[in-house]
Amino acid sequence: MSINADTANIGDYETTYRDFKLEVPEFYNFGYDTVDKWGEDPNHRAMLWVDEDGSERTLSxxxxxxxxxxxxxxxxxxxxxxxxxxxxxxxxxxxxxxxxxxxxxxxxxxxxxxxxxxxxxxxxxxxxxxxxxxxxxxxxxxxxxxxxxxxxxxxxxxxxxxxxxxxxxxxxxxxxxxxxxxxxxxxxxxxxxxxxxxxxxxxxxxxxxxxxxHSSYPIGHYGTGTFWLDLKPNDLHWNLSDTGWAKAAWSSFFGPLICGAGMFVHNTKGKYSAKLTMDLLSKYAVTSFCAPPTAYRMLVADDISGFDTRHLRSCVGAGEPLNPEVIEIWKNITGHTIRDGYGQTETCLLVGNFPGMEVKVGSMGKPAPGYVVDVLDDDGNPALPNKEGDIGVRIKPNRPVGLFQEYWNNPEATNASIRGDWYLTGDRAYRDEDGYLWFVGRADDVILSAGYRIGPFEVESALVEHPAVMESAVVAKPEPTRGEIVKAFVILKPGIEGTPELVTEIQDFVKHLTAPYKYPREIEFVKELPKTISGKIRRIELRDQEKAKYQSEHQ
Structure with a gap:
């Protein structure tokens, strides 16, 4: 793998973005060709692991x-x-x-x-x-x-x-x-x-x-680790993500291992604790921190002003939009600006706020080196500044290294994600006059709750298996801490009365049928659901209704 750029620093964003190229070799294996190379130094730390009981292991x-x-x-x-x-x-x-x-x-x-x-x-x-x-x-x-x-x-x-x-x-x-x-x-x-x-x-x-x-994530995440996470071989980087999510591949695996950085790993199964997080950041002198906005919101809501963050030099957030207020409070307490980033399971980092670049609080940042990312209008052309459109990644004439190969065994879904020369992420944004991208929302109905990506179909399928439920529609409801929560609109079968006890029963039922984080935190019993002429549920109508209520209550 060779890189045509000064990758040690992205202080000059425009120059790095213009010159950066990844050349993919014919054969490559991340384990042998990258991780094993760092292992040639027997003392080079790869991981500081701390278990729930406080026991520690340092692994090279x-x-x-x-x-x-x-x-x-x-x-x-x-x-x-x-x-x-x-x-x-x-x-x-x-x-x-x-x-x-x-x-x-x-x-x-x-x-x-x-x-x-x-x-x-x-x-x-x-x-x-x-x-x-x-x-x-x-x-x-x-x-x-x-x-x-x-x-x-x-x-x-x-x-x-x-x-x-x-x-x-x-x-x-x-x-x-x-x-x-x-x-x-x-x-x-x-x-x-x-x-x-x-x-x-x-x-x-x-x-x-x-x-x-073997190239799209291992080589593609070179930019994630080097430019956005800004990792160095002597860093100790902590990412809060669970191992089952693609964010772990980004920030707990490929990103740090590419850069030869040390990873701080806290194995906990308990409920998230802001105080414990700050205790660990301070005790183990973590230098680089990656967390979802939900965690940052909980941190700034607590009294964290007395903790030692002198070793901390880099903080990033991803998974959902980050509130400008949280960024400001975190900076006032720690002295560091949370640098937002944007990407998907299907991609590596696409857009980010990079070190040395002016951060416009609330913006996703600018396109990552190696990608042409733009906002497209309905005709598939780059939209005018400040006009909302679909986020697209140019794949022709040159396909970016860090883009997934396909939706496996699903050519229809793969083809549906392409519009002309662009791969569409399914999200909406606008681009300002300075080239910064600002997240607007998803073009589909996927719910982002506390960093989890939840498809309404999965929750609806679980709901209708309950013997009291005849039909349901699931949408995102705005919520200050989690960003969004899962809300279900439920039509009950004839003769069944909607009660608080039934709400709890249905919630527990869904928790046991699908992953617990997907359960509807709010259920509203209704007589009918808005539908199109062809009978499809208009989730957008329900989602807009919840958004309007939230805005009215928080004005």
Whole structure:
């Protein structure tokens, strides 16, 4: 991989944006070609890991080099081969990084998933991907076992952190494997070979599978780590994201590992605590911090003025729009401006506020080096300044390195995301006279709540399985802390009365049927839903209604 630019600093944004180019080699493997190179220094820190009980481990790049090699050999001994698919669901434990690196080295396609998935979610993902194996922890193994009768293609079950009948123990399997990979076992991966499958929610149907290659995320995230996160080899970078989300790939895996930075990882299963976050930032001298707007809102709502943030030099936020008020309060307390960024599961960082660049508070920033990003009008042409339109990424004549390859096994969805020479992100924005992009909203009905991307179809499907529910519509309702919450409009079956007790019952029902973060935090019982002539629910009408109510109440 070669870069045609001074990538050590983006202080001169215009020059860097103009000159930056990524040249993708024919063959590339992130594990062997990047992570292992940093491991040549046996003392180079890769991770400072802190468990819930306060126990600590410091792990080097050399450790991850050797341990991922052992994973390669262990998987090969089971008969796993390049192109096989493995679902990986774990909390923030080192084995997640070891496994993912080992799969990348093996040419095995990884399917990361959040620990909040339910058996129904897992069944869909295993069936859709035709996965051959599972790697998960003791706590999540029972959910997979509920899915297995409907997923006969699973050949291997590997468990981390304990023993369970019918499962191979990760430590037993990996510890005995060799720490070097022989030429007979080592595979060569083309830059265009498939590497990762992420599931992303949409407004219709179940989640789509986003396919990334051995170049699109590993090489594409060079700009994410270098330009936006601004990471250096001596940094200690903390990203709050759960391992199951693409944001972890951005900021807990490729971004920092590309730059040789150290990662701070706090393995907690408890409720988010602003005080604990500040305690850890201070105690462990974290230098770079990445968090969703919800976390920043909770932090500034607490009294965090007494904490030591002298080591902190870089703060970024992504996942949903960040309130200007939060940015100002955080800066007054810590001295640092939160630099907003924008991208998707399908992309690397597309737009950002970069170090050395003037930050317009509330703006997403400017296009990242390596991308042509613009706001398009209804005819597919760049819109005039301050005119709202669709966010588009130019893919012709040159396709950006950091763009996903396709929605796997879904050519209709892939084609629907293209308009002429542009890939459409599905979001709306406007561009000001200085080239800064300002987020307006989503072009579809996807709900962004506390950084989670929630498709209404999934929640509606769960709701109608409740015996009292006849029909439902799910939309985003504005909410100060989470940005948006899931609100459900529900038509009950004849003869059933809507009561507060029924609201709680339906909410609990949805929590057990799908991932808990998707449940409707507010339910309104209605007699009818707005629909088009063809019978489609007009969610936009309900969403606008909730937005108008919110604005009226907060004027």
């Amino acid at each position: 790049y050399a450790y991850f080099r050797d341990r991922s090699n052992q994973v390669v050999n262990a998987l090969h001994s089971l008969g796993m081969r390049k192109g096989d698919r493995v679902m990986i669901v774990m909390p923030r434990v080192p084995e997640w990084w070891e496994s993912l690196l080992g799969m990348i080295k093996s040419g095995i396609i990884a399917l990361p998933g959040t620990t909040q998935l339910t058996p129904k979610d897992i069944t869909y993902r295993l069936q859709s991907s035709r996965a051959r194996a599972i790697i998960t922890d003791v706590e999540n193994a029972p959910k997979f076992e509920e899915s297995l009768p409907d997923c006969p293609g699973i050949d291997f079950r590997i468990i981390v952190g304990g023993q369970r009948e019918g499962w191979l123990n990760f430590a037993d399997l990996v510890d005995k494997a060799a720490i070097t990979v022989s030429p007979e076992v080592k595979v060569q991966t083309s830059s265009s070979d498939p590497m990762l499958l992420y599931f992303t929610s949409g407004t219709t149907g179940y989640p789509k599978m986003v396919l990334h290659t």
